[in-house]
Amino acid sequence: MDWACKKFYQSINQNVGTAKGDSLSPVRFTIYLEHALKEVRPVLPKPSTPLEKVLPREIAYADDVDFIAFQDIDVEEVGKVLEKYNLQVNVDKTEFTNLSRGETNWQTTKKVGTLIGDQEDIERRKQPSSAALVKLKNAWLKGDKITKNTKLKLYKALVKSVLTYNCGTWALTQSQEERLNAFHRKQLKKVLNIKYPVKITNSCLYNKCNERPLSIFILVSRWRLFGHILRRDSQIPANQAMSGYFVMEGSKLKGRPLTTLLSSSTETFPES
Structure with a gap:
C-alpha cells in the first residue's frame, strides 16, 4: 500500500503542453x-x-x-x-x-458578457432575446401541432434565459422594472399568438402562462446572488466590493439617495 501511494504521487517531468480541449x-x-x-x-x-x-x-x-x-x-x-x-x-x-x-463611458464597458451600466445591459439583452423569439416564430404559430406547455418551455429555455442573463446584478428603478415587465408581456403574447383586437389583462396573461412579472424574477435572482456571495469567503472580490459600498468617502451627493440596492416590485402577480 505504501509503495502504491509513493508511486502514485511521484513527480512527472512534462516537456510538452496538454492537448487542446484537455x-x-x-x-x-x-x-x-x-x-x-x-x-x-x-x-x-x-x-x-x-x-x-x-x-x-x-x-x-x-x-x-x-x-x-x-x-x-x-x-x-x-x-x-x-x-x-x-x-x-x-x-x-x-x-x-x-x-x-461625471462620466458615462464606463457604463458601456463589457465584463464577462455583461455591460457595467444596468440600463445599457438591459437594452442590449433585449436585442438577442427578440432575435431568438423571431427564430421560433413558426413554433408560436403552430397552435394545433405544438401544445401551449411546450411553447412556454421553449420560451423559458431559449428566449427568457437570454433576456435575463446575469440579471441578478441589475439594480433597477421602478420605471425600469415597469418597462421590462411590459417587454416581457409583449413576448408572452407573441408566444400565445395573442394579437389585436383580442385583449387580455396582465393577471390573466400571467396565469395563462404560469408566469410572474419579470421584476419579481429579477428580485429573486438578486437575493439568490446576494445569499451566494454571503456564504462565500469574505476575501473574494464580490464580498470586498459589497463592503466597499458602505465605506463613506468624499462629499455626500446631492439629491435623493438611490433606492436600487435591494430592488422590489409593487406590481401584483398571481400566486404560484
Missing part, C-alpha cells in the same frame, strides 16, 4: 497565472485610502484580469513581469475604464 489545461493555466500574479501585485499602486483598502485589487476570470486602483497603473511594468513567465499582455484588447460620477 480538462486539465484550464486548471494548470489558472495555477500558473496565479503564480505570475504574485509578482505583479508588488508593482501595482499601493492603497492609501480606507476605500482602496477594502475594494478588491484584481478580478481574474480565466485569462482575463482586471486591476483596480485609484491611480494610473503602469501596464508596461506589468507586462515586463509577465514576460518572465512567457505571458504576453494583449495591447489591442487592453481597456482602460475610468469609473467616475
Whole structure:
C-alpha cells in the first residue's frame, strides 16, 4: 500500500503542453497565472485610502484580469513581469475604464458578457432575446401541432434565459422594472399568438402562462446572488466590493439617495 501511494504521487517531468480541449489545461493555466500574479501585485499602486483598502485589487476570470486602483497603473511594468513567465499582455484588447460620477463611458464597458451600466445591459439583452423569439416564430404559430406547455418551455429555455442573463446584478428603478415587465408581456403574447383586437389583462396573461412579472424574477435572482456571495469567503472580490459600498468617502451627493440596492416590485402577480 505504501509503495502504491509513493508511486502514485511521484513527480512527472512534462516537456510538452496538454492537448487542446484537455480538462486539465484550464486548471494548470489558472495555477500558473496565479503564480505570475504574485509578482505583479508588488508593482501595482499601493492603497492609501480606507476605500482602496477594502475594494478588491484584481478580478481574474480565466485569462482575463482586471486591476483596480485609484491611480494610473503602469501596464508596461506589468507586462515586463509577465514576460518572465512567457505571458504576453494583449495591447489591442487592453481597456482602460475610468469609473467616475461625471462620466458615462464606463457604463458601456463589457465584463464577462455583461455591460457595467444596468440600463445599457438591459437594452442590449433585449436585442438577442427578440432575435431568438423571431427564430421560433413558426413554433408560436403552430397552435394545433405544438401544445401551449411546450411553447412556454421553449420560451423559458431559449428566449427568457437570454433576456435575463446575469440579471441578478441589475439594480433597477421602478420605471425600469415597469418597462421590462411590459417587454416581457409583449413576448408572452407573441408566444400565445395573442394579437389585436383580442385583449387580455396582465393577471390573466400571467396565469395563462404560469408566469410572474419579470421584476419579481429579477428580485429573486438578486437575493439568490446576494445569499451566494454571503456564504462565500469574505476575501473574494464580490464580498470586498459589497463592503466597499458602505465605506463613506468624499462629499455626500446631492439629491435623493438611490433606492436600487435591494430592488422590489409593487406590481401584483398571481400566486404560484
